[in-house]
Amino acid sequence: MRNEPATDPAEPRWLSAEEQATWLAYLHATTLLEDHLDRQLQRDAGMPHIYYALLVQLSEAPRRRMRMTELAQQVKITRSRLSHAVARLEKNGWMRREDCPSDRRGQVAVLTEEGFEVLRKTAPGHVAAVRAAIFDRLTPEQVAEFGAICSTIASGLQPAGADLPWLR
């Protein structure tokens, strides 16, 4: 389709050739990488990448525990998705739920010792995979620029699970 300098509001501003190329490269990179890491972790840790990210997040939290809502926000997923995920991880014995002392509605997700152990054993392989896919292939300047770009993009997007009241 076309790309015109015009300002006709009826005519959408299509992507330039360079923008298209970048967008396509982005789609390919993210699709392939997500797929790659999902396989790597499914094979080595028995869970998809996002579940692994939940364990990591918990492992870095004080007392290895976090409120459900905050955990969901940190990892950028909906509370619903988190509920299902934690249910599964709980079956594996890698996570546990406790009632929140200060808010009777709340739950606290806790990383179990077994969960931490899984992390300890599989973290090296995972870092290696991430490194091989990204950091071993970019210059330090590119890493910095890449981080800045991703931050910019992320900062412009609504948090996941931002329930209805976005039009208030």
Add this chain to the structure above:
Amino acid sequence: MRNEPATDPAEPRWLSAEEQATWLAYLHATTLLEDHLDRQLQRDAGMPHIYYALLVQLSEAPRRRMRMTELAQQVKITRSRLSHAVARLEKNGWMRREDCPSDRRGQVAVLTEEGFEVLRKTAPGHVAAVRAAIFDRLTPEQVAEFGAICSTIASGLQPAGADLPWLR
């Protein structure tokens, strides 16, 4: 965890602080953007982003048709995933399958007129969403660099659905 300059093969090379920050920014950006575009397209076009990408790919192909395997490769998904997707898109009347004349095993995915029409009507909104999330927020230099980085990453990863014979 630590980061040591040592070359002990037993001690994994953890990510530096800057690498961690970049990796986290990447995860946030991709998670949020994928989610955002999925919602945008589900709302405006009635399908997830990857399905939309299939229609786009077909629309740009000669005679708006493509062999299943090639379509899967172009969009970086497995043949299995494509089979499911096309089955669904066929129900919507947006795609159609034809037998391949030259290879009796093969199938050709064809974009229907209805499918093209959906694309025509929803493309402007989708470009706008992509533009708002990415291109309106980056400088031209960043766009170029971003494209180069994504290309590098993508080029280092195996194609999806690369069946077993990878250890041949």
Add this chain to the structure above:
DNA sequence: CGGCAATTCTTGAAGTCTAAATAAAACAGG
């Protein structure tokens, strides 16, 4: 206080994806 609204989290159903198994046709050699 009393009640309505918002928050927190879970659930169930429908849609999608993965992994492994299957079927069918093409190919490659002996």
Add this chain to the structure above:
DNA sequence: CCTGTTTTATTTAGACTTCAAGAATTGCCG
């Protein structure tokens, strides 16, 4: 040819995600 392998595509079952709905609790405010 005829057989074993590869390629192409689909199918099944199970896992995961989304969306809408629901239950319990808290917070606001007149």
